[in-house]
Amino acid sequence: MSVVRVWGVAVGVGVVVTLLMTLLAHSGGSTARPRPPEPEFSGPKPTVDASGADAGPATLPERPNVVLVMADDMRVDDLAFAPNLRKLIAEHGVSFENSFSPFPLCCPARASFLTGQYAHNHKVWWHDPPYGYGAFDDSRTIATSLSEAGYRTGFIGKYLNRYGLARSKVTDEPSATYVPQGWDDWRAAVEPPGDSDIHGNTYDYMDTPFNVNGRIDNGYRGIYQSDVIGDFSVDMARRFAKRRSPFFMFVNYVAPHHGIPNAEDEPDVVHDENGHELSVVTPAVPDWVRGKFDDRIDRASGVAKTGEPIETDVSDKPKALQQRFQPEGDEAKAALLYATRRRAEAVYVMDRNIARLVGELQRSGAWDRTVFAFTSDNGMIIGEHGLGMTKVRAHEPSLRVPMLVTGPGLRTAQKRYDPITTVDLTATILDLADAKAPHLADGTSRVPTLVHGDQGWSTPVVTEAVFTARGRDPLFTDLRSTIGIRVSRYSYTRYRGGDAELYDLVEDPREDSNVADDPSYAAVRRALDRLWPTIKDCAGRACAPRLPKVLAAGPKQDRIDTDAYWAAIDAAYGWED
Numbered sequence: 001m002s003v004v005r006v007w008g009v010a011v012g013v014g015v016v017v018t019l020l021m022t023l024l025a026h027s028g029g030s031t032a033r034p035r036p037p038e039p040e041f042s043g044p045k046p047t048v049d050a051s052g053a054d055a056g057p058a059t060l061p062e063r064p065n066v067v068l069v070m071a072d073d074m075r076v077d078d079l080a081f082a083p084n085l086r087k088l089i090a091e092h093g094v095s096f097e098n099s100f101s102p103f104p105l106c107c108p109a110r111a112s113f114l115t116g117q118y119a120h121n122h123k124v125w126w127h128d129p130p131y132g133y134g135a136f137d138d139s140r141t142i143a144t145s146l147s148e149a150g151y152r153t154g155f156i157g158k159y160l161n162r163y164g165l166a167r168s169k170v171t172d173e174p175s176a177t178y179v180p181q182g183w184d185d186w187r188a189a190v191e192p193p194g195d196s197d198i199h200g201n202t203y204d205y206m207d208t209p210f211n212v213n214g215r216i217d218n219g220y221r222g223i224y225q226s227d228v229i230g231d232f233s234v235d236m237a238r239r240f241a242k243r244r245s246p247f248f249m250f251v252n253y254v255a256p257h258h259g260i261p262n263a264e265d266e267p268d269v270v271h272d273e274n275g276h277e278l279s280v281v282t283p284a285v286p287d288w289v290r291g292k293f294d295d296r297i298d299r300a301s302g303v304a305k306t307g308e309p310i311e312t313d314v315s316d317k318p319k320a321l322q323q324r325f326q327p328e329g330d331e332a333k334a335a336l337l338y339a340t341r342r343r344a345e346a347v348y349v350m351d352r353n354i355a356r357l358v359g360e361l362q363r364s365g366a367w368d369r370t371v372f373a374f375t376s377d378n379g380m381i382i383g384e385h386g387l388g389m390t391k392v393r394a395h396e397p398s399l400r401v402p403m404l405v406t407g408p409g410l411r412t413a414q415k416r417y418d419p420i421t422t423v424d425l426t427a428t429i430l431d432l433a434d435a436k437a438p439h440l441a442d443g444t445s446r447v448p449t450l451v452h453g454d455q456g457w458s459t460p461v462v463t464e465a466v467f468t469a470r471g472r473d474p475l476f477t478d479l480r481s482t483i484g485i486r487v488s489r490y491s492y493t494r495y496r497g498g499d500a501e502l503y504d505l506v507e508d509p510r511e512d513s514n515v516a517d518d519p520s521y522a523a524v525r526r527a528l529d530r531l532w533p534t535i536k537d538c539a540g541r542a543c544a545p546r547l548p549k550v551l552a553a554g555p556k557q558d559r560i561d562t563d564a565y566w567a568a569i570d571a572a573y574g575w576e577d
Contacts, residue, residue: 058409058451063150065370066429067237067249067361069354070113072106072158072257073391074347074376076402077301080575081293081344084355085374085404091413093372093406094450097562098419100486102463104378104391104398106257107132107161109422113377114141116426116441118462121539125466125479127161133175134166140438142426143182146248149435152240154185156232157252158202164190164211179214185239187212187232189225189254203259205284224286226255226346230353234360241364246433251357255350256283256343267338273329278388280335283346293344296575300336301343302383302397303328304572311385316514318499320469320481321393325386336383371407371432375425385511394463394484394493394501395511396569410450417559418449419461419486423543440540454555457488459544462535471497475533483536485528488553489561492516492528502528506561509568527551 071078076099079085101109103119111117111124114136125131143153164176171178174193179186190209192198198218200207207221208228220228233251240247258281270278304310314325328336354374361367381390381397391398403420420428423443430437431445449455463484470481476496484493484501491511493501502516502525515521527550535543546552553561 060371060407060409060432060447060451061369063246063433064407065240065247065249065366066151066432067251067357067370067372068425068429069233069251069253069357069372069374070110071347071350071374071376071402072252072254073343073378073380074256074402075301075379075382075397076400077573077575078256078343078347079402081347082351082354083348084351084358085402088355088358089372089374089404089406092411093404094410094414094416096403096405096416096418096420096446097566098417098457098488098558099375099401099403100399100419100421100461100463101376101378101401102399102421102423102461103465104393105465106377107136109377110158110160111136112422113426114138114143115439116142116423116430116437116443117439118423118442118538118543119464120478120480120537121439121442124160129162129166132162132166133160133164134162134169136160137169138180139170141180141182142429142438143180143248143250145182145430145435145438146433147182147184149433150245151433151435152184152243152245152247153182154187154236154240154247154249155183155252156187156236156250157189157229158254159188159252162191163188163202164198164209165193177211177214177216179211185213185236187236190216202254203257204261205254205259206261224349225259226253226349226353229253230356233353233357237357237360237366238364241361241366246369248429248433253350253353254283255346259283263342265338266342267335270332270335271329272326272332272388274327276326278326278332278335280332280339280389282339282342285342285345285349289345289349291341292348293341297337297341297344300333300340300383302381302573303333303336305574307333310510310572311512314386317385318469318495318501318514319497320495320499321385321387326388327386328383328388332388333383336389339389340382368408371405371410373406373425373429374402374404375422376401377422392465392468394465394482394486394491396491396505396509399463399486405450415559416446416449416454417457417555417562418446418454419457419459419488420446420449421461442539442543444544454558456552456554457558458547458552460531460535460547460551461486462538462543463491463493469495469497469499471495473498475536477537483532485531485535487547487551488558490524490528490551492525492532494532505565509565510572524550 107127108119111122115122168175168178188211189202191201198209200209205225208225209218270280272278379398427443427445431447465482466479468481481496491503500516503511
């Protein structure tokens with residue numbers, strides 16, 4: 001049985017606090033740092049409630065503290081390597097089974113959370129110029145909204161790509177020491193400009209400079225970045241908890257995104273079965289964690305348990321995907337395996353630091369009034385569909401992200417099946433805080449789902465990307481090259497060049513067979529084609545129209561379909577206990 005779907009043994013709160021403070025506390029480390037002791041957890045197994053409906057409505061405090069931790073490029077199945085997240089949050093909170101990043105790429109996704117808007121409204125299309133941080137107007141964000149609502153706000157870790165390197169769109173000044181409006185405590189990793197004397201960068205795990213409230217702190221050479229972010233988060237939580245006013249902390253890890261320094265054994269140039277170069281990238285990890293999961297991880301995340309490729313015929317796929325298809329030979333499989341192991345190790349180190357933060361919130365007493373959430377900016381394809389290692393594509397491993405939430409009234413293990421997206425998360429936090437949205441809100445608050453249980457999948461998720469296809473189509477009026485719709489059972493994507501993908505995720509959870517032109521799906525295709533023009537450029541409430549019956553699913557059916565989806569994915573790819 002997959003360890004991702006069954007969380008194991010629960011943790012007693014008192015045991016957690018004691019063990020976390022004595023076993024997990026540290027002040028940073030380097031690659032030469034000794035291996036930390038493994039924490040041991042015990043405690044009663046929590047009550048499991050599949051939908052929340054039988055437990056009665058949860059009671060959340062008014063204007064709670066909110067702590068959001070966001071990973072970078074983390075897949076849902078990477079939770080298998082985060083034991084503390086599973087024990088502290090999933091076993092004592094809500095696991096959203098249908099959580100998505102509508103534009104699965106770091107920079108657009110993070111801009112979407114900060115603004116509450118889809119990328120087609122905030123216009124941060126990519127991470128390179130002329131986009132990236134230099135294209136982001138951060139004069140009004142979730143931080144300004146929460147600050148105006150009386151919250152103290154703190155930011156830690158990765159901001160948008162090219163922060164520090166690009167000029168601020170708000171001031172037109174260099175951004176390395178710029179602190180965006182709305183943040184009371186700002187500790188953001190910096191990508192320094194070329195003419196700067198700042199050493200390191202956001203993606204150097206062993207030398208990360210930080211803008212600490214307008215001053216460059218460049219003193220972390222030789223200290224693993226996730227440990228620095230962990231130290232910052234514990235310190236911020238300790239200080240914020242001393243005052244009575246509510247607070248919001250947004251903690252951003254670069255892990256498991258790739259970054260330097262490269263290990264000596266890291267694959268250099270990798271080729272697919274046809275001899276074409278394949279991109280494989282990995283995060284740096286400290287020596288003490290190297291090899292921790294080698295016995296358990298015997299293949300890449302997206303390589304089937306059989307070791308053989310599931311999909312070898314991509315003739316049903318759009319031309320843009322056929323051109324990207326790279327059959328995986330032994331060399332590619334070995335490199336993707338290497339990357340999967342390093343990513344798991346980076347997740348594990350991050351997970352230990354998240355446990356330190358939870359321990360401090362518990363120690364201070366703030367935990368009793370804190371809603372704590374964990375997610376990722378996007379997922380990652382690692383071998384599926386012969387696409388190598390990539391994201392952006394509107395396929396499940398790229399779109400899906402972990403989403404765990406706990407808080408007062410939500411301390412039992414529960415699942416929710418209503419969809420939640422990056423922009424829905426923004427709307428949910430603002431709803432919890434009784435704060436006004438910084439812009440016309442494209443997302444929907446999922447507080448009713450948290451409190452009362454699933455409401456059913458009745459509105460669409462819009463998916464979008466750029467640079468994924470070429471061609472001319474008068475309906476594609478901006479930079480986007482794919483625009484899609486995700487509903488409970490179906491995933492539909494239209495391409496700028498005229499192609500389309502439609503997957504029945506109940507019959508075909510792995511998205512092997514494109515049924516866009518299958519006559520038996522004609523009624524579904526017609527309904528999706530009628531909906532597509534109305535939401536592709538949507539804003540505000542127009543992004544959440546009621547789905548027609550053929551596309552909607554009630555709570556029971558959505559739960560059945562989703563559980564079947566995950567069972568099939570676990571059977572094909574899942575990690576064993």
